[in-house]
Amino acid sequence: MNVILASEEDIFEICQLYFDVYEGKYPDPLMKDFNLIRQFISSGSGFWFLAKDENNKVIGAVLASYDKDHLIAKAFGAVVRKENRAQGVMEELLSYGINFLREKTSGVDVIYSTTRTVNEAAQTLTEKLGFKKLGIFPNAHRTNDYETHCLTAIIYPSALSKRNSSYKIHHEVSSLYQIVQKEVGLNEIEPIVPAIPSKILENPGELEVVNSPKFVEYRYNSLKAEKKLEFEFFPFHQPNLVIMSPDQKIELFCHLSNVDGYCVIVGGKMPGYLNFSELFLRSNKLLRDAGARYIEVIVRADRPKILASILKAKFIPCAFFPAFQLIGEKRHDFLVFSRSFEIFDFQNVKLKGMNQVYLEEYFKAWKRMSLNPKLLQV
Numbered sequence: 202m203n204v205i206l207a208s209e210e211d212i213f214e215i216c217q218l219y220f221d222v223y224e225g226k227y228p229d230p231l232m233k234d235f236n237l238i239r240q241f242i243s244s245g246s247g248f249w250f251l252a253k254d255e256n257n258k259v260i261g262a263v264l265a266s267y268d269k270d271h272l273i274a275k276a277f278g279a280v281v282r283k284e285n286r287a288q289g290v291m292e293e294l295l296s297y298g299i300n301f302l303r304e305k306t307s308g309v310d311v312i313y314s315t316t317r318t319v320n321e322a323a324q325t326l327t328e329k330l331g332f333k334k335l336g337i338f339p340n341a342h343r344t345n346d347y348e349t350h351c352l353t354a355i356i357y358p359s360a361l362s363k364r365n366s367s368y369k370i371h372h373e374v375s376s377l378y379q380i381v382q383k384e385v386g387l388n389e390i391e392p393i394v395p396a397i398p399s400k401i402l403e404n405p406g407e408l409e410v411v412n413s414p415k416f417v418e419y420r421y422n423s424l425k426a427e428k429k430l431e432f433e434f435f436p437f438h439q440p441n442l443v444i445m446s447p448d449q450k451i452e453l454f455c456h457l458s459n460v461d462g463y464c465v466i467v468g469g470k471m472p473g474y475l476n477f478s479e480l481f482l483r484s485n486k487l488l489r490d491a492g493a494r495y496i497e498v499i500v501r502a503d504r505p506k507i508l509a510s511i512l513k514a515k516f517i518p519c520a521f522f523p524a525f526q527l528i529g530e531k532r533h534d535f536l537v538f539s540r541s542f543e544i545f546d547f548q549n550v551k552l553k554g555m556n557q558v559y560l561e562e563y564f565k566a567w568k569r570m571s572l573n574p575k576l577l578q579v
Contacts, residue, residue, distance in 0.1 A: 204293055207262075215232070228461040263298055265277075275436065309357070310360035310363070314332065315351065316352075324351065328353075335352040335520050336522075365533050365534070375392040380559065402474055408480075410444055410488075410490075421439075440467045444487055451472070477514070
């Protein structure tokens with residue numbers, strides 16, 4: 202077996218690999234679009250690692266996106282042909298990719314990945330390679346069935362040495378933090394009940410969805426360059442949809458997959474003293490009508506008032522990512538929240554170790570936040 206970095210000559214075989222394994226149902230269009238693959242492998246920040254057998258046939262692949270500004274990388278799209286599984290193919294691919302990111306880039310403090318839970322092999326492998334478990338995303342994607350994914354990451358000492366931990370965490374997410382604290386080896390953080398806003402918050406008013414990908418991407422990048430976005434850190438995602446008010450005082454940027462309804466809220470521009478809870482509640486309805494069945498948002502852990510607004514909008518805390526974003530000389534912790542519009546389906550889930558603990562923690566929060574108070578005793 203030979204592990205290489207893909208070139209344009211491999212594009213056809215890459216498409217064939219994902220089509221064969223997933224029968225044409227892989228939710229990410231990158232894996233079946235020749236132009237998107239070409240753009241990715243020629244970008245300088247996208248690396249596609251391939252495993253080839255003795256006949257030079259592609260038998261496995263994994264991708265990595267790299268962000269030099271934050272010294273982070275994301276590994277994703279891991280796949281091995283069925284007839285070549287249980288032969289150590291993915292272990293060699295991931296080991297090669299990790300070493301490449303460490304040695305051939307400007308440096309990397311954090312490498313993260315989401316791991317499928319349809320079997321224990323992927324969970325065992327990432328654990329063996331040093332990935333720590335940080336949370337769980339129930340029914341996040343859909344291929345043939347609903348897929349629950351786990352968040353894992355290698356957090357190098359260089360990241361933890363820059364970590365800002367001098368803050369107090371919202372009390373509703375402190376139990377999730379305590380699980381990650383033990384898994385990664387973090388310091389204790391004092392919980393806090395955020396103060397009630399001292400000023401009257403402004404309701405967002407009328408909102409509508411603008412589904413125009415090229416305009417949305419241009420507008421988002423322009424506002425980001427002008428530093429007019431209230432929050433804008435969701436690495437490796439570009440928005441293709443915006444929720445906005447008629448006067449454009451509110452612009453909430455999202456990426457929505459038309460394949461499986463997976464949606465992430467990437468960032469937004471909005472006036473001061475806006476009622477974030479009402480904004481997200483209304484946005485949830487608009488996104489659901491636009492085809493979203495699952496929504497994800499990430500928020501800095503040291504922003505308890507914003508976290509309180511997200512929680513009031515019925516988002517469930519599902520992961521905690523320490524030392525994620527690099528700003529200056531400091532790395533900041535983030536919380537991941539999700540909102541699902543589907544009935545949970547775990548018939549194919551096989552959870553290993555801490556991932557079971559995260560799922561139980563998720564449903565404790567779901568029960569506390571989503572059920573009628575009269576049902577909480579049931």
